[in-house]
Each structure stands twice: as structure tokens, then as C-alpha cells.
Amino acid sequence: MGAKPGRTNLRSAAQSFLLMTAGTLLMVVSLTVFLAPSEIAPGGVSGTAVILNSVFGWPIGWVMLVLNLPLLALGFRYLGRYQFLVRTAYVAALYSLGAQVFTAWIPVSAITDNALLNALYGGVVGGIGSGLIYRGQASVAGTGILARIVQLRSGMPVSQVFLLTDGGVILAAALVLGWENGLYSLLALFVWGLATDYVLEGPSVVRTAFIVTDHPDRVAEAVMQRLGIGVTAWAAQGKFTQEPHTVLFCTVSRPDVDPLRSAVTEGDPAAFLVIGHGHQATGGMVRSNQPGSSAGEEADKAPAPARKKASSVKPAGRRGPAARARKRPTRA
Secondary structure, X not given: OOOOHHHHHHHHHHHHHHHHHHXXXXXXXXXXXXXXXXXXXXXXXXXXXXXXXXXHOXXXXXXXXXXXXXXXXXXXXXXXXXXXXXXXXXXXXXXXXXXHHHHHHOOOOOOOOOHHHHHHHHHHHHHHHHHXXXXXXXXXXXXXXHHHHHHHHHOOOHHHHHHHHOHHHHHHHHHHHOHHHHHHHHHXXXXXXXXXXXXXXXXXOEEEEEEEEOOHHHHHHHHHHHHOOOOEEEEEEOOOOOOEEEEEEEXXXXXXXXXXXXXXXXXXXXXXXXXXXXXXXXXXXXXXXXXXXXXXXXXXHOOHHHHHHHOOOOOOOOOOHHHHHHHOOOOO
């Protein structure tokens, strides 16, 4: 029996709350421990607050809260209405309150006076916090709302969107706080975006391989025997030559890229091989217990029908020489 819908919704809401809270607290640490002490303004509302605090002495937390209000209204219109407003308002309020507490009421001392270290670690910690907030189905408020809108509508990575939406703040930091601080702010923003992408999408630990060949059976058999993985095949046509080909597809881990390349060359030296990056692979990638295979232990976990199905390659339209050879009687 499955879990009750009410219990599932409660668990999901609790998980989102924990992610939002943990992410916001990490951003508070990033701002108060690393960025603000070195007057590093990595874009967004927090960067604007750092600039205004440096010039006019205005409290960082309250400035952030005031600047977030119109952006919350924008997010309410484009990103999810009531649920979005509640979650993002909670993040904005906690972020502003935390910044105010640890910069004005209970000031914390910086870990280091080295601006480069503060920019790097502030970007990493803040980016991890942003990623956790996004995974909690909320936004960081501020220009994070603009970044989320552009990302959802254009498909651009978060790191690039941050560079576009926060470029004006970085330029202002360079003009007001000095060009060196502006460069540190740009570095912190770049690292922030990379860390956010990492949390949202995970590490790129899977390699995807597309193989265009005229000898699919030989190539597939070499790959399956050497690496112990499943291979999928489908028919294709080269539009330049109008010749028929077969495309093979498989996924491997990073250490298996060179063995895969050798196996493809062994089966067809003229094959066209393209290797790309993948973030996750679930199901379908079956490992056999081959010597030297980096994940041979996975073979025993797969059911026998799945192993049999994943190991068979049937190019469309013709039977390969290996298949015909198996049907011939053995001569004495």
C-alpha cells in the first residue's frame, strides 16, 4: 500500500522547509562572514545593500528587505502565485533578518582578511545555499527571481543568467568600491553560479556515447564484451552521402571512456564517435561482471530478463555478420 496523500504532502512540505531554511542560513554565513567584511558585492539585492552600507552606512538587512518587496511582487506574477509568494517571502525575511542580526546587532568577525579567499568561499557557500533554496521550490528573492524567470523561459544555465542580471550591480561596485573590489565581486558571482548549478544538477559523472558505424554488430559486441554494458541501436542516414548507417548509444562512467574508445576502434576503425556529459543515469545501464569493469558489481543486481534485453542489439533493416555466423552449422 502506498503512503497516504496527506502524509506525502506533509513530508514534501517539511523537506522544502528544511531545504529553504538551510540554504538561507548558508547565504547569511556567506554574506556576513565572507563578503560584507571585504566589501565584496556579488550582484543582486545583497550586493546593492553592501554598496549602500559602504557609502551611506545604511543597515544591510533592512535595505535588503525594502529592495526585495517589488521583486517579490514580480515573482508573484510570473513564478507561482500564492505558494511562491509564501516560500520566497519566508526566504527573503529570514535572509534579511539574519544579515541584520550578524552585521549590526551581533557582529561576527571575518575568518580572513584575504579578499580573494573571501570571494571564493563566499561564492561557494552562497551558491550552495541558493541551490538548496531552489530545490526547496522557492527563490532567493532579489535578482534571483529575475534569474529564475529568465532560466525557465529561455533554458539558460543559472550561472549565465546571474552574470546578465547582476552585471549592473557589479559595475556599480567597481565604480563605487574600486575596480579591485569589482573584480572580486565578479569572481564571487561566477563561483556562486557554478556552485548553484552543481547543487541543482549534480556532478557530471556519466558519459554518453553516440557511435555512427556501418558495422554495428562488431562494434556492439566489442563494447559489450569489454565493458559489460548495454547498447542500443537504431537506423540512420548520412544526409551528405545519403548512405544508410547505424547509430549505437550507450552510457559509461568517466574511467571507462578510454576502454570504450578502444572497443569502438577495434570493432570499426572508421566509426564516428561522439562522447558527451550526462548528470544522471537511472535504469537501462546494465553492467556485467567483466574483469576490469569499473562497476562490475552492478551486474548481479539486474534481473536476468533485463540483462538479456540490454545485451541484444538489432540494427533495423538487416542482420549483421555475427548473427548470420551463429546460424551456420559448424564443420567438422
